[in-house]
Amino acid sequence: MQTHFVATPFGRRAMSLGMIASQAAARDIPAGTRANKWEVFRHIREARDLIGATDRGLAILNALLSFHPEPELAGDGELVVWPSNEQLMARANGMPATTLRRHLAILVDCGLIIRRDSPNGKRFARKGRDGEIQQAYGFDLSPVLARAAEFGALAESVQAEKKALRVARERLTLLRRDIVKMIDTAIEEKVPGNWGRVLLTYQEIISRLPRNAGRLVAEDVATDLHGLWTELREVLESFAKTQISVANESHSGRHIQNSKPDSNLESIDSEKKKSAAAVDPTTNNVHVLPERELPLTIVLDACPTIGWLAKGGEPIRSWRELLAAAGIARSTLGVSPSAWEEARTAMGDKQAAITIAGIYQRSEQISSAGGYLRSLTDKAREGKYSALPMIMALLRARLDDARKPDGGGGEGASPKNEVPQSSSRPLEISEALKRSFGKPKGSA
Known part of the structure; x- marks a missing residue:
């Protein structure tokens, strides 16, 4: 049973209000609280951008969780691990010592771990005669358990945002394909209209779309494209109905389809000008x-x-x-x-x-x-x-x-x-x- 919670880090490391908040949250964990450490770690990994963690920091957190012997983190159990830097570097795929120290500090700043430094900065555990740990100095994993529900909610929000972005991009792709093909059809079928200006309008809307567009930008561009798509559809449908009615009234007309794409340049037009x-x-x-x-x-x-x-x-x-x-x-x-x-x-x-x-x-x-x-x-x-x-x-x-x-x-x-x-x-x-x-x- 631990007799004292160390609040300040060893050496020149400064204290911060975030550290105090993390220690307060860890101290208020109910005794019966439990969470699967790997499930919580998966939530942290999915929401790492919102939390502020780095990929190297997550590799170190994964190594720290592996030093905890149980698959679950319990509020009434021992949540401090005390591996040496050499052991951590080995389990973090040979990470250099300078990189290890830098990303450990990031994990502390993100509120994912707490430093429990000994008076001389060493990491170790003091056990009693019965083998029970009385005092441990190292890294406290209590914030992972204390914020498990928060990490789960963040992961769900990230998944929802990814899904919304995927839907917006799919909508953009469909609208772009439909608009381009409708313009081509209108020009090919000689539908009355200023199609050059319509094409410029489409290009102006698309030019606002960056290479890696976020959800809000994608939805905004998709809204403008949908308005253009609606206008084009109404024009083409109206023209198609007109052509069908004309065809129904004329029983002697014939439909001639030319499959050559260059016929508008090489062939002679059959219709004469009205002025002639x-x-x-x-x-x-x-x-x-x-x-x-x-x-x-x-x-x-x-x-x-x-x-x-x-x-x-x-x-x-x-x-x-x-x-x-x-x-x-x-x-x-x-x-x-x-x-x-x-x-x-x-x-x-x-x-x-x-x-x-x-x-x-x-x-x-x-x-x-x-x-x-x-x-x-x-x-x-x-x-x-x-x-x-x-x-x-x-x-x-x-x-x-x-x-x-x-x-x-x-x-x-x-x-x-x-x-x-x-x-x-x-x-x-x-x-x-x-x-x-x-x-x-x-x-x-």
């Missing part, structure tokens, strides 16, 4: 023939400067390569990604690429390429825009330069016109097209 319906089919004025699809060669003849931006310096041979070069030209012109996405949504990839090529060809004459592209995008939404007049005007300018004595390539010619893919071959157009350029303005 009122054009007189008997006229041979090319400026009023939007029904005719612009060949890629005509676009490249009218806009030779875009050839400098082709990948690897190779000639542009497909609409996909023109679209890639237009993306680079967009950045060079200072057109924002949002303006580019809006143009592609309103005009289609092919028309947007032709438009950027024309703007890049006339970049020296256009002060604000981004503003000019947005104005053309607004016209395209109203069905009042076609890239054909721009390309025809550029072709006329090139033909006028070709008729000059110096061929338009004088000493002050812009180096942009020296594009390999256009300068390596003459400008070839049909005779009807040449005669159209030669007609005075206003003639039919």
Whole structure:
């Protein structure tokens, strides 16, 4: 039976109010209190961040508990263990002495153990004639028993927090997947809407999400994403109902599904512009023939400067390569990604690429390429825009330069016109097209 509880640590170690509180809690343990030491240790390990313990400190606490002979800690039993530093280092997987002392101090500060130092700082136990321990000096495990219920509650709260974080991350993953696929579906099915701006809104919300987001941040971002998800779902459902009703009213319509992902760049659109319906089919004025699809060669003849931006310096041979070069030209012109996405949504990839090529060809004459592209995008939404007049005007300018004595390539010619893919071959157009350029303005 212990005759005296030592309250102050040995040597230069300072006393603290936390130590006094731990000793008071250990002194008030009811006699019949019991707890499985390994179960309590598991709770401490799960709640170590809330308690303030370290992984090395837990390794030392595990070693100290192993020196207690019984599987349970009892309020009426002996709770002081007195291993030497060598024994502790051996059971703590060879931990260095300096590390051992530092983390023992952390365990004391966390209120997990109490130092019961002898007058000379040694750890030992004094036994009576009957072998019963009368006085022990070492480390008191009473706080582990006294705070067993507290550690259990902390462990439950940690588990609940982990579960809530896991649920929030799962919700984030599902919302992100749904939103991205709904936007892709809307663009592919040509659902009316400013999908470029919607995509920017989604990216702005996601940018608030750090790499290792906590539960509160994850739930906040998930709430904003859910609002966007709700709006997208309502738009798509409304559009789907409209399409179904139109399909039910028309018994002669056919649904054609194209499985080629690049068909929007390589194929010719079957639908004609509304403005072309009122054009007189008997006229041979090319400026009023939007029904005719612009060949890629005509676009490249009218806009030779875009050839400098082709990948690897190779000639542009497909609409996909023109679209890639237009993306680079967009950045060079200072057109924002949002303006580019809006143009592609309103005009289609092919028309947007032709438009950027024309703007890049006339970049020296256009002060604000981004503003000019947005104005053309607004016209395209109203069905009042076609890239054909721009390309025809550029072709006329090139033909006028070709008729000059110096061929338009004088000493002050812009180096942009020296594009390999256009300068390596003459400008070839049909005779009807040449005669159209030669007609005075206003003639039919």
